[in-house]
Amino acid sequence: MSIASKETGSELPRKVTIRRHGVATRLSHWGWAVALFFLLFSGLQIFNAHPALYIGQQSGFAFDNAVLSIQAIRSEDGDVRGSTYLLGHRFDTTGVLGVSGSRERRAYSAFPAWATIPSYHDLATGRVVHFFFAWVFVGVYLSWLLASVINGHLRRDILPGAADLNALPKTVLEHLRFRFDHDGRYNSLQKLSYAAVLLVFFPLMILTGLTMSPGMDAAWPWLVDIFGGRQTARTIHFIVMALIVGFFAVHIVMVFAAGPLNEMRSMITGRYRVDGSHSDGGSGHE
Structure with a gap:
């Protein structure tokens, strides 16, 4: 049954509530959110100890294999500037990377203290x-994977x-126009995005993290061979985290564009409001 609009006399679609997300999906979502928050900012603390990324097994003064470095350098006029080297190009990043803070309270680190x-x-x-x-992240991921298969x-x-x-x-075009069909199901763009994050990015994060561990290298030496060296694994680890941060930023924008209250309700309670015409095909997500 539809509801008539007083202004136009036209009928508005009836809204119904369906079950969109099961308990496993909701717990995993918030578990990842918490774990990734601490992993990102503690990871940048670790990166600051040696703010450079390399390709290969080794690094040091005898090797010219850096693909990224962030440092504070003294310019010709005697001022210390933040400098970021990326794939053969150098950029002045003073105030953001390398050197940050006011002139009275300068911080000389790759990433600023707030990050x-x-x-x-x-x-x-x-x-x-x-x-x-x-390890919290690994536990949540394996639990989600097992539940999602079952x-x-x-x-x-x-x-x-x-x-x-x-x-x-068609779905990409609709998203660019901020047009969203609230039928409760994942559209093709969501499926591809979630598949990339859950089945490619997350496993890569875990495996490259294990590759950087000397203890895991001794137990599973083939990890180092797969990624072409511990330094390459560290670089991939950093890049994948950057991609996940980018996905998160787009995800937040899409949540607000699609209706934040409805989206948040579905991820907290599992219930999602859809048009009545879609009620038969939009339920049952686990």
Whole structure:
């Protein structure tokens, strides 16, 4: 049944509430959110201890294999400036990277204090926080993966099919116009995005993190061979985290564009409001 609009006399679609997200999905979502928050900022604390990335197994003065470095350098006029080297190009990043803060309270570190946990230089604490939440992240991921295989969420809602690939151009165009069809199901763009993050980025984060551990290298030496060296694994680890941060930024924008109250309700209670015409096909997400 539809509701008539008083202004135009036209009928508005009836809204119904469906179950969109099961308990496993909701717990995993918030578990990842917490773990990734601490992993990101403690990871930047660790990066500040040696703010450079390399390709290969080794690094040092005898090797010219850096792809990124952030440092404070003294310019010709005697001023200390933040300098970022990326793939053969150097950029002045004073105030953001390398050198930050006011002139009275200069901070000479790759990432500023507000972007690290703890906010002061403390590599030992940063490593403890990072490793603790890394194992939390692994536990949540494995639990989600097992539950999603058992309840069909992975096959039904994450893995894209031929129909999703065919619908992708239209879905991208609709998103660029901020037009969203609230039927409670993941569209083709969401499926591809979630599949990339959950089945590519997350496993890469875990495996490259393990590759950087000397203990894991001794137990599983093939990890180093797979990634072409510990330094390459560290670089991939950093890049994947940057991609996840980018995904998170777009995700937040889409949540606000699609209706933040409805989206937040679905991820807290599992209930999602859809048009009545879609009520039969939009439920059952786990």
